[in-house]
Amino acid sequence: MSQNAHVTPDDTDKMSLEGDPHPMTDIKVRPLVFDFDAILSGPVWSKSSPEFSIFINALGLHVPYFERYLIAALGKAKKEITDPELRKDVSAIIGQEAHHAKNYMAFNKYLATHYPKGGELDAHARKYFTEHMKTDDLKRLVGFTAGYETFTFLAGMIILDNYDAWLTDSDPVMKALWVWHQVEEVEHGAVAFEAYQHLYGEHEWYRKYMVVVTLLHILGETHKAFIHMIATEGYFRKPWKALKAYGFFWSVMSRMAILARPVFEKGYSPRRHPLVNKRQNPVAKAWRKFEGKGGAVAKIDRTKMEEIMAQGVAK
Template sequence: MTAHPMDEFPVRKFRFDFDAAEPETAVWSQSSELFSLFANAFTLHVPYFEKYLVRSMIAARGKITDEKLKRDVDAIIGQEAHHADAFIKFNDLLKRRYPKAQAMEEHAKYGFKDRLKKDDFKTLVGFTAGYETFTFLAGMLFLDNYDEWMADSDPKVKALWVWHQVEEVEHAAVAFDVYKHFFADDENFRRRMVLSAFWHIVSETFKAYLHMCKVEGWFSNPIRAARAMGFITRVVSQMIWNARPVMRSGYHPRNHPLATTEQNPIAVSWRRFHKEGGDVLEIDHAKMKAILEG
């Protein structure tokens, strides 16, 4: 039986360099250009949430009495700090392609800095847990649609996203467990934070997606515009569908079907391949075959 992905997950220190990449690399998936744009739009604000998460978990760690949870908090801090650094560097590539990307990134950066000043402790850990609900679900959604969305894509950008999505699933329960450690009796607040985080993710991503679609010519005629809007509607709808268990009493990320009975084979194989010393900094067709067959 495959080990549960949320058990004793490691911190992996990767460095991705996109300084020499041409601006055209921003449209990095030939399998689905629209997926490239959606993922890029998501990327503009997510690293600044990840910095918010790190601050949130640091604030919580000193108050936690459970030793296992402390170890998990240390691990999520390590993983998310590396994610933030990697995607901020990737955003530099996007800023060379999209005229409004700089302003959108700064809006996210200073927006989360303002939240850190204003949010009380309960909101800090609750909003973090709510946000992590959807980074986990997006992690599984992206990997489950690998063949359609990412199979034919830039090897380095693909490697960045596969790494990120695998680790989002690994630490999916930590922010939830931190919230429960302090506020186990307030399920309604947790649900409100899930909805608040979802609205923030969708609104920030939608604005950036529209801009990127416009730059890439997806609004040049009604048919292409309909395809572009249909794609983001499909992705958001799937995330909502996968989030159904999240609002139930007794929910725990560890027991979500996507993390148990429906584990993604790429995620399982990637973890094994990396643990055995395989190079996962670039993933082309041959490398993915080796990962899956290893």
Template sequence: MSNPTPPDLTIKPRQPGFDLPQPWLRHWHGDNAFKSHFFDAMSLLFPDGERFFIDSVRHYRDRVTDPQQQEQIRGFIGQEAHHSREHQHYSDALRATGYDLDYLEHRLKRRLAFVRKHLPPKVHLASTVAVEHLTAIMADAILQNPDWLEGADPAMARLWRWHALEESEHKAVAFDLYQQVGTSPWLRRRAMIYSTLYFTLDTFKGLVHMLKRDGLLWNWQVWRDGLAWLWGSRGILRPLVRVYLDFYKRDFHPWQHDNLHIIEDYRRQFDLPLQAD
């Protein structure tokens, strides 16, 4: 396996203390409803999802004897806990604006409860590994391509770039633990198929609900421009297909997609002001 996790990689949680727009901007992404709600719909999955990821990793951490790997697991848990908290604030703002997040979150909560109750811990960890790959490749795209957040409210762009930075830093923590536990590539591939399906359906459901509440669900121009932004000739998701499919290779490792250079660029942006403070 090539490109393993850098042995000296430091993973530390940050607490930038985000101030969300007040009053809340429904269409904070360049006054574009589709772009704003695409990100909003993903965000509302994170509070419960991140807590599930933390629990799945904690279950196996006592099998790790390497101090550096333990430190990386500790950093992963801290980062994910902060993500869950910040995206809960994000969800609170969406709820206060009039979107029915109870309706949107119900299916995810019920699914996670079923997995926790009826499926073994190795499936929990495999699911975490799969979703961490999904978030990692999108995180890398956010960091590499300013177009993803061009025109967005500065506070919201900063929140998403902070999240993307930390997802990139810890993208292999759950994977390395999964490999150490000795679970099969077949299980992680199957987990990815299910995770991709549910992540797509849940995000689409949130997008549709918010557009409907805004009175834009049947606006053909919103959908035309939005789908072109996602999947058109210059769509943001098109370049991710190849790196997504790499996950299904038997010898895959997340650091085969080596983006340490861009991580270092964004570390300077987020860490130096904190040191100065």
């Protein structure tokens, strides 16, 4: 095992962030609970982009079981980690992911009331990750987690960067759920990578291999759920609608794959990825400030979003 130094935000180029803290600092555990019974829109919850809401419901379906796998993986890895800062970050990511998993499992129950195969898809993901968290060795556990977290961080940035097009006119509970989740995915987006580097840094090829394995896993799971959901929503009766939705699926998946290119470079660190190191996402920046001052964020309608964004520019 290699014991590489923990990459701190101080090592990264912060100049272009104009004095704002790097988005991967201050990982805060926020024990939010979302009321899915209050969803009024039905499962296609974004009027701004119905395709996005179906896509992200499909992607999110298996995610809570990966999050439980991550908790098991990093819980075991923590016993081997000697860097106190990294140990602290590992505890924080475990705390964040525990709250994500709890909420997303509850949302899966909601989805299962609308989609005939919702329960089956949930059970499949649960079985896969529960078995693998028991049988995978530590290197695979941490490698898979680091690979997968590449894409939760990238998806987080893609979603936040497309707030206007995909989330402006959407259900307040679902908007709140995804903004919270994606801000936290970016916040802890370097931790699993750093745990892997700390323990197995010399095994670069395996880290890169796991990035490919996890992308294919996410693609397979999301595709299966997405096809079922668009079929249930009647998209296949209108070929143009089906084509548009399918095009959306592949455009977001390809964007994730393209944005993952720096991950294969020598000396990569998520903290130095151009998406977080060259600029701030305004929604994430404002939301963190608003929530940090005690603002309620379990439901975000248009008025609440205006309040949040005003906080982003306030001193």
